[in-house]
Every structure is written in C-alpha cells, then in structure tokens.
Amino acid sequence: MPISKAPSNPGPAVTAQPDKSENVTFASFNAFSPKAALDYQLNDRHLAFISYSKGFRAGGLSPIATDPSQPPLIAYQPEYSSNYELGFKNNYYSNRLLINTTFFYSTIDNAQMPSLVMPDAIIVTKNLGKLHSSGIELEASLQASKTISIQYNAGITSALFDNFNYASNGTEFNVKDKHQIFTPDATSFLAFHLNQPLSNKIHLLLNTDWKYTGTTYFDIANSIKQSPYNTLNGSLGIQYQKMQVLFWTRNITDMHYINYAYDFGAVHLAEPKRLGITAS
Numbered sequence: 001m002p003i004s005k006a007p008s009n010p011g012p013a014v015t016a017q018p019d020k021s022e023n024v025t026f027a028s029f030n031a032f033s034p035k036a037a038l039d040y041q042l043n044d045r046h047l048a049f050i051s052y053s054k055g056f057r058a059g060g061l062s063p064i065a066t067d068p069s070q071p072p073l074i075a076y077q078p079e080y081s082s083n084y085e086l087g088f089k090n091n092y093y094s095n096r097l098l099i100n101t102t103f104f105y106s107t108i109d110n111a112q113m114p115s116l117v118m119p120d121a122i123i124v125t126k127n128l129g130k131l132h133s134s135g136i137e138l139e140a141s142l143q144a145s146k147t148i149s150i151q152y153n154a155g156i157t158s159a160l161f162d163n164f165n166y167a168s169n170g171t172e173f174n175v176k177d178k179h180q181i182f183t184p185d186a187t188s189f190l191a192f193h194l195n196q197p198l199s200n201k202i203h204l205l206l207n208t209d210w211k212y213t214g215t216t217y218f219d220i221a222n223s224i225k226q227s228p229y230n231t232l233n234g235s236l237g238i239q240y241q242k243m244q245v246l247f248w249t250r251n252i253t254d255m256h257y258i259n260y261a262y263d264f265g266a267v268h269l270a271e272p273k274r275l276g277i278t279a280s
Contacts, residue, residue, distance in 0.1 A: 129164030186214035
C-alpha cells in the first residue's frame, strides 16, 4: 500500500482567533454560610434534631455567543439556598436495628439555569429566579446475624420551580410548578449482604441490591422524562485471607431506561445487562 508523504510545511491543525477586545470580564464572589443545629436526647434509644443551614454556589463566567463582535463572556451571580431539617434517630436491640427519618424543606434564590443556544450549540448560564423542594428520607439498617446485614433507604421529594420565565432555542415559556431536572420524585434502595465463614481462612460473599427510581425529568420544560424503573445487581464470590474473587452482574433484568438527556434531543441510554469477574 503506498504511503502518502506529509507536507513539508503543514498548516495549523486548529485556527485560533485571539480576542482583541479591550473589555475583559471579571467576577468575584463571597458568602457567609452559617449552620445551626439542636439535638434533643429523648432517651437512650431516641434522638430528635432540627437544623438550619445557608448554602452557597459561586457564580461564574458564561459564554453568550460565538460571534467575535460580541463580548466573549458574561458573569452570572451566585445562588443561595436555605435548608431546614427535622429528624429522628432511633436504635433498637442494642444498636442492631437503626431507623432514621428526616423531613426537609429547601429554597433556592437566584437559581443558576443553563440554556442551550442554537445554532451555536453553546450553554449559557443565567440567574432566573427561585425554586423549592420538600420531602422525607428514611434510612434503616439491620444486623440480622453475625453474617447477614440488610440496608434500606427511601425518599419522596417534591421539587418544583417557582414562577419565572425561561428561554431555550428561541422559545420563552413560564416554568411555574415544573419539576426540577434530574430529581426523581421517589427513590428506594434495598441491599442484602452475606459474609459466611466456610473455614478459618475462607469466606463466602453474597451481595444483592435492588433500586427503584421514580419519575425523572431531564429538561426544564418537562418534555423529556423517564418513567419509574427498577434495577437489580448482584455478586457472589470467595474470600481467602486477603484475596477475593467475585462474579458479578449489573442490571440483571436488562432494564432499558434513560440515564440522562438534553433539551436539544440527545439521549444517553443506561448500560445494559453486564456480567464480569473481579479478582483483588
């Protein structure tokens, strides 16, 4: 097969256009983020707590266009959150069973929202208003025996945008009561762990976990969503002293679902069923 000779004076692989504008965009941010919590020990098995914290996400610089006649960057401001929690921690059977429950409510002001600008295909971030979320979280763990442990987590979340207008792809719409993106309305997780000695040096290892993910939205208009789905994973192996061999599987039922998506139509599917072996 003939081999082509490279040119003796090749041109640049990438053409760069320097920014000759005299206006340079700077941004500087600071914040005070306090946190306060109060615990009350009801008795030796039950504890109640309440907390408040102020969150802060720094602002930054965002492109606004690919047109060289326009300023290359624009600053967007920080966003702030107020977070409230009320919870209870409980232990039973000499700490073999732990159950924790937390109620939460959060608000975000000056929310940073990315939007896609076409046909430039750039992401512009702006401060576009307020949003809030509330819900309940449950955590439980059980040491059923010396060799068996079980974990369970669950959560219910209502995360909605407040009243403000949002523009994307040249279209403006109001997002009041729209669901926040990448925030399932419910989650549930159950895991089972077995570490069974077969001899002084050999242990049988078994792990399984089931996860439920509720309805999830991937764009602010709530036009792209994933319906609830379940996934199941597992592993089985042997441990000999400090060596371990595990046969594992992910997404055992080969569930097809969206992992994430974008408002311009691109969708990324989750990994299909996978099998493997790991030695360590």
